Amino acid sequence: MKLFRHQFALELLKLFARKRSYIGFGAFLVAEIFILLLLRLKPAEEAFAKLLEQNGFGFDYYFSGLTLAFLIMANTVFFLGSLYLSLVAGDMIAKEAEDGTLRMVLSRPVSRLRVLTIKYLACLVYTASLMFFIVVTSLIAGVSYRGLGGLFVYAPLEGVFGIYDTGPGLLRFTYAALLLPFATSTISTLAFMFSCFNMKPATATILTLSLFFIDFVLRLIPYFKSIEGYLLTYHMSTWTGVFQFHIPWLKILESLVYLGAFNITFVIIGAVAFCQRDFKS
Amino acid sequence: MIQLDNLNKRFGNRMAVENLSLEIKAGTLYGLLGHNGAGKSTTIGMMLGQVMPDSGRVLLAGHDVQKNRADALANVGAIFETPSFYSYLSGRRNLEIFCSYSREVSAREMTEAIDLVGLGKRIDDPVRVYSHGMRQRLALAQALLPRPKILILDEPSEGLDPEGIYEMRELIRNLHQRYQLTILICSHLLAEVEQICREVAVMRQGKLLFHGDWKAASGAPSLESFYLQTVRADREKR
Numbered sequence: 041m042k043l044f045r046h047q048f049a050l051e052l053l054k055l056f057a058r059k060r061s062y063i064g065f066g067a068f069l070v071a072e073i074f075i076l077l078l079l080r081l082k083p084a085e086e087a088f089a090k091l092l093e094q095n096g097f098g099f100d101y102y103f104s105g106l107t108l109a110f111l112i113m114a115n116t117v118f119f120l121g122s123l124y125l126s127l128v129a130g131d132m133i134a135k136e137a138e139d140g141t142l143r144m145v146l147s148r149p150v151s152r153l154r155v156l157t158i159k160y161l162a163c164l165v166y167t168a169s170l171m172f173f174i175v176v177t178s179l180i181a182g183v184s185y186r187g188l189g190g191l192f193v194y195a196p197l198e199g200v201f202g203i204y205d206t207g208p209g210l211l212r213f214t215y216a217a218l219l220l221p222f223a224t225s226t227i228s229t230l231a232f233m234f235s236c237f238n239m240k241p242a243t244a245t246i247l248t249l250s251l252f253f254i255d256f257v258l259r260l261i262p263y264f265k266s267i268e269g270y271l272l273t274y275h276m277s278t279w280t281g282v283f284q285f286h287i288p289w290l291k292i293l294e295s296l297v298y299l300g301a302f303n304i305t306f307v308i309i310g311a312v313a314f315c316q317r318d319f320k321s
Numbered sequence: 322m323i324q325l326d327n328l329n330k331r332f333g334n335r336m337a338v339e340n341l342s343l344e345i346k347a348g349t350l351y352g353l354l355g356h357n358g359a360g361k362s363t364t365i366g367m368m369l370g371q372v373m374p375d376s377g378r379v380l381l382a383g384h385d386v387q388k389n390r391a392d393a394l395a396n397v398g399a400i401f402e403t404p405s406f407y408s409y410l411s412g413r414r415n416l417e418i419f420c421s422y423s424r425e426v427s428a429r430e431m432t433e434a435i436d437l438v439g440l441g442k443r444i445d446d447p448v449r450v451y452s453h454g455m456r457q458r459l460a461l462a463q464a465l466l467p468r469p470k471i472l473i474l475d476e477p478s479e480g481l482d483p484e485g486i487y488e489m490r491e492l493i494r495n496l497h498q499r500y501q502l503t504i505l506i507c508s509h510l511l512a513e514v515e516q517i518c519r520e521v522a523v524m525r526q527g528k529l530l531f532h533g534d535w536k537a538a539s540g541a542p543s544l545e546s547f548y549l550q551t552v553r554a555d556r557e558k559r
Contacts, residue, residue, distance in 0.1 A: 139405050140403060144419055147370075149397075150423075
């Protein structure tokens with residue numbers, strides 16, 4: 041166990057010492073600042089004020105840091121998050137196989153399954169750290185622009201509408217921060233699975249994103265409403281449920297079980313491919 | 322020490338290794354020769370459990386690589402044709418990472434290996450600033466940690482300048498004499514192999530053409546002429 045911890049710590053060091061791992065963090069910061077700058081524009085503020093006032097809520101109190109943070113998260117996590125998670129997870133095995141470092145590791149007396157487990161755990165840690173980063177920096181960016189205030193939530197695709205004071209609003213953000221890593225781990229796991237096959241890292245990333253976007257498009261087509269329960273993106277958006285007035289814990293749990301099942305399936309497929317493939321220069 | 326029994330490996334339509342059986346005794350310095358595509362790297366891949374044989378088995382120190390990988394590879398160090406490292410990390414960190422997959426290596430063991438390959442002053446520099454020769458030395462250091470009984474070296478002198486080739490040869494010879502290691506060298510540089518190995522195996526198109534003491538088996542003046550004779554004879558036969 042001590043050796044496993046040592047190997048895992050070195051795997052994390054390897055992951056976080058690489059500049060490429062920080063592209064996602066940087067991109068989110070830029071996106072957050074950009075969205076905030078756009079929201080300062082008069083037409084954007086006016087549209088928001090109209091939406092709030094139509095529903096009988098005060099603009100000054102609810103056009104707040106919390107509301108802006110939710111807006112930023114809701115619009116960036118899904119697409120930017122998937123992009124950078126699949127970029128890093130798609131690299132985990134495929135890049136090392138391409139570079140040849142994996143051959144050096146596999147010439148050691150270690151089972152392939154152990155190497156895979158260590159890398160997958162590191163991939164999950166990366167997913168969690170990126171998601172926490174997004175929640176925290178969205179809040180910091182939003183609050184530094186508009187202060188704390190109330191929280192107004194409106195996400196039509198997910199059917200989420202809610203209005204909260206500061207305290208309960210912050211509590212919902214805490215729930216979201218805890219749920220997001222689970223919700224998005226499926227994208228990382230999917231990219232990780234492709235990474236286990238004999239393919240280039242970019243191919244693993246592109247395949248993941250293609251499946252993700254196809255899944256999302258299917259979700260948008262109204263005729264497929266009856267099958268949305270089988271779609272990845274439907275369950276991945278479960279984190280927005282914590283912003284509903286009555287949090288649908290059962291539905292969230294059900295989605296987490298689905299995502300867990302997806303993850304287990306992807307890991308098993310990846311492990312079988314990884315354990316059977318040949319590594320050659 | 323190293324035993325290959327009826328190894329076979331096919332990639333698509335091409336038979337990469339065919340019925341390969343070979344035994345290398347403990348403490349031997351052994352050369353594995355063959356032109357590009359002869360099946361040398363595939364053979365090494367199978368020895369290290371990186372390429373799955375279609376049939377046959379590899380025993381290292383009596384342990385089957387496929388069935389008991391941990392014990393089979395516990396006493397093996399290897400370097401590959403183009404050694405790869407995490408270039409953004411230091412040489413020392415790279416050694417730590419690779420060694421962590423064997424067992425914990427003490428600071429003394431690591432310093433010994435680093436000094437042995439002559440990387441003492443540069444070991445904390447990032448690998449991206451290393452020359453090719455330094456990378457080869459680092460590769461050798463990682464192969465020596467933790468201290469192996471078998472060394473498998475795939476083109477250890479590849480890309481080195483004449484001085485580097487000489488130093489690598491002396492290093493290998495020194496390691497063999499000092500620690501009585503079983504060393505398998507896979508190389509295109511026949512003159513190099515000739516200087517350190519009496520026993521060789523010659524492969525062509527996946528088949529083993531010869532194995533044993535090449536000097537005793539032939540009256541050839543050099544390993545190069547022996548190799549060419551062997552390969553040409555096989556070509557004519559087919």
